[in-house]
Amino acid sequence: xxxxxxxxxxxxxxxxxxxxxxxxxxxxxxxxxxxxxxxxxxxxxxxxxxxxxxxxxxxxxxxxxxxxxxxxxxxxxxxxxxxxxxxxxxxxxxxxxxxxxxxxxxxxxxxxxxxxxxxxxxxxxxxxxxxxxxxxxxxxxxxxxxxxxxxxxxxxxxxxxxxxxxxxxxxxxxxxxxxxxxxxxxxxxxxxxxxxxxxxxxxxxxxxxxxxxxxxxxxxxxxxx
Amino acid sequence: xxxxxxxxxxxxxxxxxxxxxxxxxxxxxxxxxxxxxxxxxxxxxxxxxxxxxxxxxxxxxxxxxxxxxxxxxxxxxxxxxxxxxxxxxxxxxxxxxxxxxxxxxxxxxxxxxxxxxxxxxxxxxxxxxxxxxxxxxxxxxxxxxxxxxxxxxxxxxxxxxxxxxxxxxxxxxxxxxxxxxxxxxxxxxxxxxxxxxxxxxxxxxxxxxxxxxxxxxxxxxxxxxxxxxxxxxxxxxxxxxxxxxxxxxxxxxxxxxxxxxxxxxxxxxxxxxxxxxxxxxxxxxxxxxxxxxxxxxxxxxxxxx
Numbered sequence: 001x002x003x004x005x006x007x008x009x010x011x012x013x014x015x016x017x018x019x020x021x022x023x024x025x026x027x028x029x030x031x032x033x034x035x036x037x038x039x040x041x042x043x044x045x046x047x048x049x050x051x052x053x054x055x056x057x058x059x060x061x062x063x064x065x066x067x068x069x070x071x072x073x074x075x076x077x078x079x080x081x082x083x084x085x086x087x088x089x090x091x092x093x094x095x096x097x098x099x100x101x102x103x104x105x106x107x108x109x110x111x112x113x114x115x116x117x118x119x120x121x122x123x124x125x126x127x128x129x130x131x132x133x134x135x136x137x138x139x140x141x142x143x144x145x146x147x148x149x150x151x152x153x154x155x156x157x158x159x160x161x162x163x164x165x166x167x168x169x170x171x172x173x174x175x176x177x178x179x180x181x182x183x184x185x186x187x188x189x190x191x192x193x194x195x196x197x198x199x200x201x202x203x204x205x206x207x208x209x210x211x212x213x214x215x216x217x218x219x220x221x222x223x224x225x
Numbered sequence: 226x227x228x229x230x231x232x233x234x235x236x237x238x239x240x241x242x243x244x245x246x247x248x249x250x251x252x253x254x255x256x257x258x259x260x261x262x263x264x265x266x267x268x269x270x271x272x273x274x275x276x277x278x279x280x281x282x283x284x285x286x287x288x289x290x291x292x293x294x295x296x297x298x299x300x301x302x303x304x305x306x307x308x309x310x311x312x313x314x315x316x317x318x319x320x321x322x323x324x325x326x327x328x329x330x331x332x333x334x335x336x337x338x339x340x341x342x343x344x345x346x347x348x349x350x351x352x353x354x355x356x357x358x359x360x361x362x363x364x365x366x367x368x369x370x371x372x373x374x375x376x377x378x379x380x381x382x383x384x385x386x387x388x389x390x391x392x393x394x395x396x397x398x399x400x401x402x403x404x405x406x407x408x409x410x411x412x413x414x415x416x417x418x419x420x421x422x423x424x425x426x427x428x429x430x431x432x433x434x435x436x437x438x439x440x441x442x443x444x445x446x447x448x449x450x451x452x453x454x455x456x457x458x459x460x461x462x463x464x465x466x467x468x469x470x471x472x473x474x475x476x477x478x479x480x481x482x483x484x485x486x487x488x489x490x491x492x493x494x495x496x497x498x499x500x501x502x503x504x505x506x507x508x509x510x511x512x513x514x515x516x517x518x519x520x521x522x523x524x525x526x527x528x529x530x
Contacts, residue, residue, distance in 0.1 A: 077443035
């Protein structure tokens with residue numbers, strides 16, 4: 001599904017990523033493990049086309065994303081959902097409205113939005129919170145709304161960048177369970193984290209990245225750093 | 226590119242942006258209004274002066290009065306002579322008989338004059354040539370030629386000075402309006418651009434989070450830019466509406482009075498310069514250009530897409 005071939009990314013003569021070779025298959029759940037600054041976020045930015053690579057090639061479903069025009073990037077991003085450590089919900093909108101907003105700005109019809117949003121809220125288990133504002137929800141709930149938002153375009157790939165970074169154990173477990181559930185329903189998930197407990201709980205493919213290089217690849221692996 | 230749903234949503238968001246900073250939006254629109262009203266006023270002044278000038282210019286000519294009893298052939302020779310000059314636009318000839326007949330017709334209701342005319346044995350009126358030049362500046366030179374020794378024996382009197390002082394004054398006013406007016410409009414246009422630029426920049430800043438999320442969830446670039454452009458267009462529309470209201474009394478009350486004074490025979494409203502809707506359309510174009518320029522620069526500098 002995604003192929004990294006000898007990918008290099010440099011910021012100010014500093015190699016953020018070098019010689020990355022990676023093959024992500026459809027329906028996989030990958031834990032991308034590494035300390036802060038190891039290059040996890042850069043990897044994600046390359047996938048959604050926010051940053052351009054300096055060497056190598058990235059193929060998403062056989063499309064070379066370095067060849068994607070800037071004006072076509074939004075359409076690529078609709079196929080890839082993304083969630084962040086800082087969640088990024090709109091504070092003045094309810095859970096429902098936050099998800100609806102994402103669909104609105106991509107040009108979905110209002111009747112489709114009213115049909116889809118409750119389904120997604122149901123999926124993330126937050127139907128009862130649909131009219132709550134972000135400040136009325138727990139960290140885990142907010143992150144689940146963010147995941148719901150990322151799912152609103154039915155993406156084939158979900159990138160989660162330290163989604164539990166600001167959450168306590170209980171909330172983190174909730175979020176992880178949700179990610180695994182989504183993966184079971186068919187969406188490929190890449191989870192970037194440095195939370196050992198989380199990774200060990202998943203027991204799926206683990207890729208360890210250190211100083212911009214992949215240092216370890218394990219099928220059904222554990223957190224090792 | 227954009228479907229109708231997205232278009233409507235962009236307009237709606239633009240309106241929301243406008244409403245969120247209501248006072249700032251209002252101030253931006255008012256600065257734009259001031260610019261438009263100044264522009265319109267100067268434009269009207271220019272048009273009025275220009276029109277007056279044209280009206281007066283069309284009445285200017287050189288009248289050449291020939292000596293009484295001069296042979297028509299002789300006059301024709303002089304006429305042909307003058308016609309050779311490239312500066313001359315047209316020459317009309319009024320013979321002594323014609324002049325006499327015209328004089329009679331003009332005064333036919335006055336018994337005293339009619340009676341005196343009947344007593345005359347000889348036509349007291351001279352034959353006349355009316356000369357018009359292409360350019361106003363050429364009148365003195367042509368008049369001088371007609372007054373020269375060459376024609377001294379035939380020409381009795383050359384008359385042209387009448388309206389030149391007025392015309393020169395009007396010309397000066399016109400030049401002043403153009404230079405001063407353009408300067409003033411330019412200054413206000415720059416102020417309007419800066420104020421709108423700042424307002425849009427503030428909106429971009431206020432909506433930073435929304436823009437970031439829009440980008441991440443895959444909103445197209447035009448969908449993200451659209452509301453800011455719409456906001457700029459709204460400032461323009463409001464400014465044009467207010468300017469239109471302010472200028473309406475000028476059109477319905479003041480201009481008719483001035484034009485009647487200048488030349489009651491001419492229908493000024495037939496002229497595009499004095500058409501209210503035409504002017505409003507020009508103001509709209511000007512406003513849209515100003516707001517789009519400033520929005521464009523604000524977006525380019527501050528909107529990260």
